[in-house]
Amino acid sequence: MSTSTTSAPAKISADVQERLALILDSIRDIKGKNILQIDLRKLDDRPADFFFICEGESTTQVSSIAGRIQQRMKQELSEFPKTATGARHANWICLDYFDIVVHIFHPETRKFYELEDLWSDGIITEYETL
Template identity: 35%
Template sequence: MDSAKKMAQIAYNAMDDKKAEDIRIIEIGEISTIADYFIIANGTNSSQVQAIVDGVDEALSKEGYEPQRIEGNRSSNWILMDYGDIVIHVFSKEDRLFYDLERIWRDGKTLSVEDLQ
C-alpha cells in the first residue's frame, strides 16, 4: 500500500473515531498536483472540530507522519491539515455547506474507505 493511501486510511479512521460527520475521500492526484487525496468532514461544533483535528494529528503522528502545516486554530470553523500527499479539511457544518469543496473538486474521484485497502 502506498503511503498516501495508508495516511488517508489512518486519517479516515481517526475522524470516524471522533464521530466526524459525512467523511468524504476525494482522489485528486490525476487532476491536481496539490495532493493525492482530499479528506473532508465536519463536526457539529467547534469543540468536536478540534477533537477531530487532534485525533487525526495523534493517529498520523503515531505512524510517523507529521503535517507540513496546519491552517486554522482552536476557534476556527475550518481547519486545514496538509500532510503533502493528503490534505484534510475539517469544517463546522455551516462553513462546509458554504465553501462546498466537494462541488469545487467534483472532477476528482470520490472513494470509500474500502477503496483505500
Template identity: 45%
Template sequence: MSSSTEPVVAPDVLAQYIAGYAADKKAIDLTVLDVRGILGYTDFFVIGTGNTERQVKAIHDGIHESMKKELGELPRRVEGLPEARWVLMDYLDVVVHVLTPEAREFYRLEQLWGEAPVLDVARDEDAAAG
C-alpha cells in the first residue's frame, strides 16, 4: 500500500488512465498537456469535451467512479458542478477539464498553455482497464 506522499501511478500514466476513462464516456477532442516546468501546481492537464451539460456530468462521473474503483483515488477538489459547463477535477499531479463545446471554444485552454507539449492519447480499449 502506498503512502499519501508517494503516487501509486506515475503522473503521465495517470493522465492516460483519466483520458481513457473520459473516452469510455464518449468525451471528444481529448488532449493531454504536459505542463511540467510551466506550472508549479500540477504536471498534466487532461482536457475533453462533452456535447451537453448532461454528458459533461456523465464524463465527470465516469472518471470519478473509475479512479475510485480502479486506483483508489479521489479528486482533491471538484469545481463546476452542478452547472457542468466546465468541470474541473484536481487529482494533484493531473488536473482534468471537461467542458461543453461552447466553453472550450471560449476558454481555449490549449492556446492559453500553447507552449506545453501535447501527449498522444492512448486509444487502446484496454488502456484504462489496467
C-alpha cells in the first residue's frame, strides 16, 4: 500500500494520551501479547490516528481482552466504540473508537493479515509483554 505523508505529527493531547494508556493497561490486564501502537497521524489516507495491535493465545483470551477494553473505556471514560466487530468467532476483534482503532488477533490470524506491515509507514511503538 502506498501512502503519502504530511509533516511530523503534532504532540499527543492529554485526552488522547489518557485513552491510549487505558487501552494499553486494559490489554495488559488480560495478558495480551506482542502489543504495538502505530501512530498514523502523518499519513494522509489514514483510517484513524492510532492503531493498537495485540494478540491473545486463544479465542477466549481475544474476547476477554476486547471485553476488558470496552468495560474500562465505558466505566472510566464513558466511551463506547463506534463499532465492535469479530466477536462471534474471536479470531480478530476490531474496536473502533473513531481516532483509535484496536485490533485484537489470534496469532495465526495476525500472521495471515500482517496489518502492521500494511501500515508500516506509521510510527510503530512496541510494548513489552508483562
